[in-house]
Amino acid sequence: MIELSNVKVSVGDRSAGAFTVHVDKMEVKGKAVLLGPNGSGKTTLLRAMAGLIPYEGSIRINSVEVSEARGMTEVSSNLPEIYQIGYSVSGLLEILEDLKGVDRDEFMEIMRRLNLNVKEILRRPVFALSAGQSALVRLALALSSRPKVMLIDEPFENVDPARGSVVISMLLEYGEEGIIVTHELDVLRAFKALNAYLMLEGRLYGPIGVGELLESGIVEGEAQGALLTVRVGERTYSIVKGGGVKFGELGSLNRLYGLLG
């Protein structure tokens, strides 16, 4: 189980205006989706959950505080910052076999499922991969240690629809628990059975069923019987069944601020 309580994560210089993510409470049993527009703080929260940056409050994975965790190889993430440790993809694989327990055969199998040219990609420097290849290689590396808990950041970004469906099936197949961060609403239908959390301007809202969210809309003000009430800027919005701007029709959450503004 992933549990967060009273979490505060600050990034950036105070002089340049630090950005802070607040989470009062979050409990994820099984898998959940973390949604939000770009720049809302999803990845910052995931970095804190992956132990990359300090946080205040408590983030516990399987009852272990992340800041004190040691050797929990059952947790895996695809955050790009982790995969800068090697120069070429083959070098990275070699390092991860040692430091993360990545299974080379599993990696090759995932790459084959993603219809990627392994031989060619292994030779390439990590920075020379296209954005889509980079996302897929990182996902393959994250999954090939057969994790129980996954912290997956934007797995669909720059990925073509055909490979996107393979990614969906792998995200459902691998791991028992985890968080999948995305701003793509189009792929959400595949995760209807999961819970979703919404991150807006550094604040976390939820949970709400993905299926329920797709059938809901967003309206200004505090509506009665709202599934969730959120704040954007100085305004309050409600997520309600029927009516308003439908989530299912937004395509990407990046359009949300534009529509609300």
Next chain:
Amino acid sequence: MGFIRYLVLRASLANKNVWFWGVFFSLFWIILAAYIFTRGGGNIQYGVTDAARQYMADWLTFASVYMPTGLMVGYLYMLVYSTGAIPYFIRFGRLKPLKYLASYYIAMVAVTLILAAIIIAMAIPIMWSGFNYNGVHVSVGSLLPTSAVDALGFVGVIALNAVFMSALMFLVFLLALRLPKHITRIAFIPMYLFFIFYFLYMFGSIPKAAIPLVPLVGLLGLMVSTYTGYNGVPTELAINYNIHGYFIAPSTVPAWQVVAGTLTWIIVLTALSVLIISNIKYEPPESIRGEA
């Protein structure tokens, strides 16, 4: 082993900068030492074999100590790109701060010994040819260590020096991560220190008490003493001879003091690095660019 193999093979031996700055740059200096700096060496009338061996030892020491400083600068740029990976693999992988450091130390020793072997194999004929070209007639044998035990000792000191330089530079670089805009300048500080101490030692005399306390000096001397078979670490590297042409051997400090001093430094530097690595947090590599 995978990480060590990566550091040795991919990050070092497959890196052309390592060959250029590690091997070719060292050989360039050895060629200068052999053909240019030996001019006037013919004035030594007695003890020429000892003088030649010490001269050879001085320059091999230069190459063997200088090389890890250059190598480590390359490794340390990996560190800049690993500030996300380190905390992640400590928490959710098999990485331990000491294992991480030890991997660098072991890789550094392995690569240094490989490159040093190549340099030594090439330096011996170059130096022999340079001496004879300038009228100092010595045999190849007089340029080699006095015994197999001394040769082994020399290899051991090269390894010890590689570990010390790794420990020193790693800590300097970990501290530099807190001043990302100055990393490039800070990365070269140990190399500058090496040059300062080397030339101080070469052209001056170091106080006896400082030799065991300052490994940058002590290790240089220890290398020379193991190579030449001196019973102790010399207080100066310069080749001195009196007006009658006799080579004057320098005064010495016991070798165990230098080894003990160096090991103490390695333990202290490693402990500090382990502390910092345990608490490292992600720092975007772009932050080293800074602004004017």
